[in-house]
Amino acid sequence: MTSSAANHVPAHRIEGLERILALLDAARRIVLTTHVNADGDAVGSEVALALWLAARGKHVRIANPTPFPEPFAYLVPDRALLVDAGDARDAVEQADLVVVLDTGEPKRIGRIFPLVDGRPLALLDHHPESQPAIPADAVVRDPTACATGELIFDLLRLAVGDEAWPAGVAEAIYAAIVTDTGSFRFSNTTPRAHAIAAELLRRGVDPEEAYRRIYGTVPLRRIRLLRAALERLEVDERLPITWITVPRKLMEECGATGEDLDGLVEHARSIEGTEVALLFRETVEGGTKVSLRSNGRVDVNAIARQFGGGGHVKASGILLGAPLEEATARVLEATRRAVASLEAPPANG
Numbered sequence: 066m067t068s069s070a071a072n073h074v075p076a077h078r079i080e081g082l083e084r085i086l087a088l089l090d091a092a093r094r095i096v097l098t099t100h101v102n103a104d105g106d107a108v109g110s111e112v113a114l115a116l117w118l119a120a121r122g123k124h125v126r127i128a129n130p131t132p133f134p135e136p137f138a139y140l141v142p143d144r145a146l147l148v149d150a151g152d153a154r155d156a157v158e159q160a161d162l163v164v165v166l167d168t169g170e171p172k173r174i175g176r177i178f179p180l181v182d183g184r185p186l187a188l189l190d191h192h193p194e195s196q197p198a199i200p201a202d203a204v205v206r207d208p209t210a211c212a213t214g215e216l217i218f219d220l221l222r223l224a225v226g227d228e229a230w231p232a233g234v235a236e237a238i239y240a241a242i243v244t245d246t247g248s249f250r251f252s253n254t255t256p257r258a259h260a261i262a263a264e265l266l267r268r269g270v271d272p273e274e275a276y277r278r279i280y281g282t283v284p285l286r287r288i289r290l291l292r293a294a295l296e297r298l299e300v301d302e303r304l305p306i307t308w309i310t311v312p313r314k315l316m317e318e319c320g321a322t323g324e325d326l327d328g329l330v331e332h333a334r335s336i337e338g339t340e341v342a343l344l345f346r347e348t349v350e351g352g353t354k355v356s357l358r359s360n361g362r363v364d365v366n367a368i369a370r371q372f373g374g375g376g377h378v379k380a381s382g383i384l385l386g387a388p389l390e391e392a393t394a395r396v397l398e399a400t401r402r403a404v405a406s407l408e409a410p411p412a413n414g
């Protein structure tokens with residue numbers, strides 16, 4: 066039995082996917098990359114594609130702008146697939162093709178961008194197109210895909226149909242989809258997301274094992290950070306806005322890294338009545354990283370864009386050069402404007 070809803074690749078993706086398959090076919094050395102602070106979708110997509118290409122005899126490496134996130138290291142059967150920061154230039158220069166996953170924005174691939182500029186490049190992403198965009202020879206960009214992992218699934222579907230995949234591919238795509246849909250809770254959880262998950266289970270994924278790997282084990286520092294961060298949770302006096310600020314000092318006290326903050330903003334968003342939740346984090350460089358989450362009525366992508374950031378309507382991010390306190394004040398002000406305009410009664414009402 067096959068899951069036909071999963072295996073029917075949406076028609077509008079086929080031309081782009083076929084162009085990417087042709088580029089992959091022609092290339093011998095391939096480098097995969099993704100956005101800074103890679104998440105489960107970013108690295109799940111990379112690992113799935115890397116394992117599949119390696120099994121087809123390609124020389125393939127993953128070279129990311131920031132270190133590979135440790136919680137997803139279990140997906141990588143061979144650390145030799147990963148290129149260290151210092152070797153990224155050599156890897157990219159020797160590649161006949163670069164594949165960018167889960168972003169189309171030049172600055173989101175950080176220090177990898179100047180290396181890939183002008184090289185043969187394929188791009189698979191499920192974010193809305195950004196300006197400027199990474200120039201690519203073949204693109205599949207589809208915000209209706211629940212995750213970039215869905216596009217990798219389609220690529221393999223188109224390439225090999227019902228054939229078996231190399232070990233680890235299904236697990237990596239599953240990790241991509243589970244994490245980007247918030248375990249099938251967020252609004253990008255489509256019928257097809259579930260259908261693909263069913264097909265991945267049919268291909269051998271153990272959902273309990275996947276859950277245990279992804280969410281079931283937490284380092285103590287993460288719980289310490291959670292406790293300290295929740296103590297700093299604030300609720301606006303007039304508007305349904307909640308936020309958490311995390312100074313560098315607090316991160317250091319807990320021995321925490323950026324990835325230990327993943328999901329923290331969901332605690333703020335989950336508070337009854339909240340329209341917008343924000344997480345402000347002081348970076349090592351003294352700037353501020355902002356995560357914005359909406360419960361649906363406010364477009365946080367529009368707020369993020371005012372500060373040079375972006376993302377999705379319900380989930381966006383900003384990286385500001387300003388110190389924590391100033392950045393918090395500025396972004397909160399813009400958020401208050403957006404939320405207040407939502408609550409304003411009609412002019413003639």
Ligand SMILES: [Mn+2]
Nearest residue numbers: 106167213245
């Ligand atoms: Mn994604």
